[in-house]
Amino acid sequence: MAPMPRRTPRPEPCPCGHPLPYASCCGRLHRGEAAAASPEELMRSRYSAFARGDEAYLLRTWHPRTRPPHIGFDPALRWTGLEIEDTADGTAFHSTGTVTFRARYTDGGRPDSLHERSRFERVNGAWVYVDGAFLD
Secondary structure (H helix, E strand, O other): OOOOOOOOOOOOEOOOOOOOEHHHOHHHHHOOOOOOOOHHHHHHHHHHHHHHOOHHHHHHOEOOOOOOOOOOOOOOEEEEEEEEEEEEEOOOOOOEEEEEEEEEEEEOOEEEEEEEEEEEEEEOOEEEEEEEEEOO
């Protein structure tokens, strides 16, 4: 009898919604192999960090002025999708930028969403999250 062919495991999809697998998308940022090149890339990686419960990354990418002492993850919350609605500034020539997004989740199985306009700044050359304003 011939041996069964081995199946290559499917790469884990990135929670941020990009078509790249997690390891080569937000995973490289979470592991510290790269830094976000824009507020949108940082927003996507932070969403993925929330989805994966990566407190260290979230705190590391939060502005020191507004950073909380820790992140309280709700075990009943499951992040289910991210839509980027708008970005402003945040290019290589800017020191600030904003990202407007809708993050979908379920809370105890009930669907809901978070609609926010987040502000980002550069600190020592790296983009960090400052704060956000809820829109709904």
